[in-house]
Amino acid sequence: MEIPAGLGRVLVIIPTYNERDNIERIAGRVREAVPSVDVLVVDDASPDGTGEAADAMAAADEQIRVLHRQGKEGLGPAYIAGFRWAAEHGYDVMVEMDADGSHQPEELPRLLSALEDADLVIGARWVPGGRVRNWPKRREALSRGANTYARVMLGIPLHDSTGGYRAFRAATLEKIGLEGVDSRGYCFQIDLALRALRQGLRVVEVPITFVERVHGTSKMSRDVMAEAALRITQWGMSDRIGKLRDPN
Template sequence: METTEDVGRVLVIIPTYDERENIESIIGRVRVSVPEAEILVADDASPDGTGELADRIADGDDHVHVLHRSGKEGLGAAYVAGFRWGLERGFDVLVEMDADGSHQPEELPRLLTALEGHDLVIGSRWVNGGRVENWPKKREALSRGANTYSRLLLGFPVHDSTGGFRAYRATTLTKIGIDEVTSQGYCFQVDLTLRTVRSGLRVAEVPITFVERTHGASKMSRDIMVEAFLKLTQWGLEHRLGRLTGRPDA
């Protein structure tokens, strides 16, 4: 079994906006599940004091760091900022994880193990063994539909390209050009998946159990869903046009 020592230095990036009720618990669970890993809380100036609470935790734990951002700029921007922070400090693996407990830290060792022979590992809800708990049927149908739409339109084999629990090798993020990424939400995850596949890199999916948050409100909005639909459609049309012109990855 591959450990964090095998994959190198691991940074778990946890974006936050009004996650005061969740942040202490999720940090504690990560520290127990992967003790060698370090954590970066990327806080978008949460009005509820999430950033200040994260600072107090970091003061007592040298494996926890806090990146204070100027305002609510979106999930994609927070992750890109976190990636840059980690790459500048020489981390070998950068992990995306939600703050609300929907991603189980106890499953992170399996994602890191799967990095052996791969460049990106996605914790997948929609492969054999993956599942969701306490999700409304409407939300499940939306996620399944978005992923099927992405897979068919963009021509790649990934079943959960919108999934936000994932581990990247640093070399992957460097190669796919994260500084060029401006998309958010569902779209951000699909964008990075597509860039990874089209760069000829290796993607693995590991089944996970996704648990609906118990505290706080979801950050998913109508604007994020509309952006995702429009972007996916644009990328899909470009992909099909590229196949017709002999440039499928343009």
């Protein structure tokens, strides 16, 4: 697929921590799905050699770049570092994608096509046509519940605000601002979507198929879930208090 006219230069940002068994495969699939996009691997000093594997890929393919960070700081800071690198290098679209294969690069054309008429496109599991493969029922219920809680508590129309497969216009990230974003785990995704909606930007969800990783271990933890629950509650309560103080 060719990048839709008008979108400009596209960078797929893939944060990694101990993803040596996955990074070559996923980067290769991205390059096959949309050959004209570039790839940035943002590695948090993975002790398993992911960074070195990414460097080898970059040496063999000029459309792959690597950003090495000093240590594991969380998903949010990794993406923000990638966004800033992309802005400095003149990219017009930034795509978030997991390294573990859960986000299908073959579905990237769908996200880019939808971005022609949007400011932010989220690949969504919990919309008609979206689905998840190889998840236990408990995890599916947890994700659905978290997204329902976010939708109700924050008053947003999104069904998968935690989804991490998404495409931003550079202008979107500039408008919502990254300076005040300090979310570190998966609530980072909710944070950016909420900021975009509050700026009046067009946020669109398109269905995707999410596939549970085969290699490596998930980065989801109780701390990550607790951070998300706490921040959603704080944001929702702050919004309600603000409306009470200023009903107009």
